[in-house]
Amino acid sequence: MWALPSESVSMLERDGVLSLDPGDGQGPIELTTEHVTIQTEDIPGWLVSSESGVTVALDVTMDDELKAEGLARELVNRVQNLRKDAGLEITDRIGLSLHADDNIRRALEANLDYIRTETLAMEVNWTGEAAGERLELEEGASVWAQVEKKH
Incomplete structure (x- = not known):
């Protein structure tokens, strides 16, 4: 399983395709949204929502x-x-x-x-x-x- 930076995931979601070089000397591979499963993890104490290319994160920790x-x-x-x-x-x-x-x-x-x-x-x-x-x-x-x- 690969973990991708959020920028790469955003590009894949936006464009439907992502070109990656696995570093094996055989050149880049193209991933499409059909080839991957995108999983997100909650950050404790934060509420995050994304829509139309805008992401908002709120710290909801009660002090x-x-x-x-x-x-x-x-x-x-x-x-x-x-x-x-x-x-x-x-x-x-x-x-x-x-x-x-x-x-x-x-x-x-x-x-x-x-x-x-x-x-x-x-x-x-x-x-x-x-x-x-x-x-x-x-x-x-x-x-x-x-x-x-x-x-």
């Missing part, structure tokens, strides 16, 4: 910073639902009390400005005990949250 941002976005969504359930107006300012384990707390604290802005929280207080509503976030994470209208 701690991205995971923390995701948790913050989920918390904002859950707090917005709490606001709605409490009958608060969209412009009402709130006080937000939170309780979470240390890892979740660190992740959320890294995005506290975003959380404050999106939820209109004038203050965010961390409590030592669970109070309010238990909010389920991704990957089994949960936060206890309580909102109160501020004047």
Whole structure:
């Protein structure tokens, strides 16, 4: 089995034929798409797609910073639902009390400005005990949250 550089595979796919010199002194041979099977291998952590001669590769590896941002976005969504359930107006300012384990707390604290802005929280207080509503976030994470209208 031969492994060809991606440029050669692209030429074969595009032109339907590829001329190769195996180095045996008998000159080049021509391969056509009928003579070969093209297999691709996934690169861990990457999504790759090709169409019309354009290839796009995305690094989809989730680092701690991205995971923390995701948790913050989920918390904002859950707090917005709490606001709605409490009958608060969209412009009402709130006080937000939170309780979470240390890892979740660190992740959320890294995005506290975003959380404050999106939820209109004038203050965010961390409590030592669970109070309010238990909010389920991704990957089994949960936060206890309580909102109160501020004047």
